[in-house]
Amino acid sequence: MAAGSQGLLPLILGLMLCVLSPEGSQGGKLLVVPMDGSHWLSMVAVIQQLHQRGHEVVVVAPSSSVFIKEGAFYTLKKFPVPFQKEDIEAIFTGFGYGVFENEPFLQRVIKMYKGAKKNAAVLLSACSHLLHNEELMASLAAGGFEAVLTDPFLPCGPIVAQYLSLPAVYFLNGLPCSLDFRGTQCPSPPSYVPRSLSMNPDHMTFLQRVKNMLITFIEPFLCNAIYSWYASLASEVLWRDVTVQDLMSFGSIWLLRHDFVMQYPRPTMPNIVFIGGINCISQKPLSQEFEAYVNASGEHGIVVFSLGSMVSQIPEKKAMEIADALGKIPQTVLWRYTGSRPSNLANNTILVKWLPQNDLLGHPKARAFITHSGSHGIYEGICNGVPMVMMPLFGDQMDNAKRMESRGAGITLNVLDMTSDDLANALKAVINDKSYKENIMRLSSLHKDRPVEPLDLAVFWVEFVMRHKGAPHLRPAAHDLTWYQYHSLDVIGFLLAVVLVFTFIVFKCCVFGFRKCFRKKEHIKKTPKSKTH
């Protein structure tokens, strides 16, 4: 039986009425403090939509930004910083190259940590230059903004929002060290919520749970080195003591680029809105160049290969290994690669400086996706139902890869250890073994079956915060408790004390009663004796 159209009409009317609500019809002013890099790329779609809905958007970014450029649907206010775009590009490239250095594990970790700290110091300095730019901050204060949209990965935006006394909407893919859980006061039992970088699944073995618990213990200290700088900067600028927790918990709404086809189900909070897959909604037709590549691929179709916006070249030896593997499959491979052409590159492999990843994956001829398993790429793979060969490089990419692998939607390779054959075999498996395609199609159908598109949801909640000056009715009282109150330690202590005192009194009474009885009996026993004798 077909669904009655009369049933759809009120549904659509209801949705339209909601979108067209009178409060929503007034355009407002929104301040955006974004993160540079891939983080910016999905946020920009929300900004475009907000602009189309009549809002005026001002984006504030350092003059050194790589990805944040002038746009037709927002005003870009750049502020000077004592370093150049090239310095930031060098950071990105260095980060990419660093991944491929085959050093002992501990040495690599220490090197990466030091590198991250150095780079974070550069980005902190950008934030400091914004907050101390009196002219710019004064113009923002007088700008008549209704809210701040920001990515709190490095929490400059939250400081700006607090400085301007504006409600904030956070737009992100999660934070390291469970800072997102702490910022939203969201419980995350370590028994089944895997910690980031643990590579644990949700159904853990005993030892995995031990590992998860140990990470839970050390997490607060791990991130403190970088995040405490922002707390100090905030305290200085806001003239009061500010903690990292204060900065994070300031968010009225958290737009989290998560979806439970990828993430493991876990507790959430009323002000967390899941918008995973927001980056793969708008599909455009392919350009002539790419259309030609795809058409020429014949019945075998294409494989899309990209290691993300930050890593476009890799060491020559690794590139040759990969080129060798790619030559072993009949598909045409479109590889985003800006390094020098590997000498052994096969005829089926086409190097491009940039590729329309989502549009290519959406083509019916896409057979597989070789990805670094960044969250954007993973969701594009899911949306378009393309099985993946994953080569995680850093950050949350290892976890993402493990999650997709556990769902049977792809194969994970260690980019350092893998051989040419490993890659070729993995590609052949995900292309020829039907289970990979079936699994990713099942995930895709679950992911795309949703009451509201993630982009519309993001736009709705940004406007909601603008309309209502925040969302205080979604803020849990947990934010106003100390850690021992939150865990009811004072109450448990009090109840234990009551029980102990009560037990002590009962015990004393019993002893007293027993003695009384015992003595009386002894006395009674003794008295007749004395009488009879």
Place this chain on the structure above:
Amino acid sequence: MAAGSQGLLPLILGLMLCVLSPEGSQGGKLLVVPMDGSHWLSMVAVIQQLHQRGHEVVVVAPSSSVFIKEGAFYTLKKFPVPFQKEDIEAIFTGFGYGVFENEPFLQRVIKMYKGAKKNAAVLLSACSHLLHNEELMASLAAGGFEAVLTDPFLPCGPIVAQYLSLPAVYFLNGLPCSLDFRGTQCPSPPSYVPRSLSMNPDHMTFLQRVKNMLITFIEPFLCNAIYSWYASLASEVLWRDVTVQDLMSFGSIWLLRHDFVMQYPRPTMPNIVFIGGINCISQKPLSQEFEAYVNASGEHGIVVFSLGSMVSQIPEKKAMEIADALGKIPQTVLWRYTGSRPSNLANNTILVKWLPQNDLLGHPKARAFITHSGSHGIYEGICNGVPMVMMPLFGDQMDNAKRMESRGAGITLNVLDMTSDDLANALKAVINDKSYKENIMRLSSLHKDRPVEPLDLAVFWVEFVMRHKGAPHLRPAAHDLTWYQYHSLDVIGFLLAVVLVFTFIVFKCCVFGFRKCFRKKEHIKKTPKSKTH
């Protein structure tokens, strides 16, 4: 600036595309196992919508049902039970009257508990008669249903769903004794999540937190008396050991009639969908009779008074007290009351056997709402922005009233202790003190500002479960852990043991080393002495 219409088009198209998804265009078969009473009234709107969208709905109910009657948009399958509709009506009336008996607190609680247990036994027997009705169960098994929609307040539906191996959607307003939290594995820290019947707010004093903790301790035992019957019945019918937790955790999606303008913000789970206010969407024009009453009320407007579907008459003395109070205000009072007319009833008070509550509250002349603060009534008050005088009678009504009072949207009265003046003063306050109106209008505007209407959301998720045969990707791994694994007690124990063993070894080594050193020194000290002497 007006919102650009070009921005709305893709938004609406996106929403339409989603609603019109190919999977959704096929009508399916849905089995509904409802609860009788007010619980049925909001569920029926979802059934109507599903019918309009092309689905075939079969409702199963005992022959004694009071509220569940034949309907144009579903097939009602009644099954025989050894009691009549009148017996159930007598239970409802007795429950209503019991509330007004002015006995000592403990006596009342014991009486209510005994009454509830007796009534629950009757309703359990209805469930048993359904499950042992071989002919009906066989016809249901052969019915080709895709899912079960049920209210698990008394968990007969969950047993039916498990018996038929069908995924279940739970539709409810919460469960007593935190069974909803346990059923969804949703954390609920007692430090800020008030327990039902505690009348605590979310920001609690120390003593309120102690009370909350004590209730948390005794909750599992409180409800066991009634709910364990269903576990036994399920174990018998399903031929395996079934616990109450098993019955509750079977729900694929929990459609919870909550909204955070009324409930305090607290953790939630991915398979919990909030549809609070679902009962007050469809507003119809008033009948001639009620239109006439409202028009005749003049500038003072009307007050709507109802104690809910279960309590339509109260003891005469209390009715006279109330009638006296109602005569002291200039508004016209429409009072749903089926008892004998109080002799002191004033001219401004009109007794009616039934009233279109939501439609009357939606009239611009509605000035106040006297309610027993059942969840349906409260949401109708919020939707329509009408301040309330609340007289909670039983169950969650005390909590609902306290919540609305804490938000400044109404005044709570103790129906047993209140005098005629108390009621008159409360009515005058909520009508004349502008803050009550402002507060309820603020709540109303927050409540109605949502991306999808609750009815559409409920319909979407029922269809989702029908399409995908459940929602396993939203089921947390917590369901597969024992209680000590969930709380990581085994891991903590293991880590403590490791630390203790390590400390012990270090201590022993130190002692050993110390002794060695000490003896050596003593030896050295002694040796020179012997040499010098």
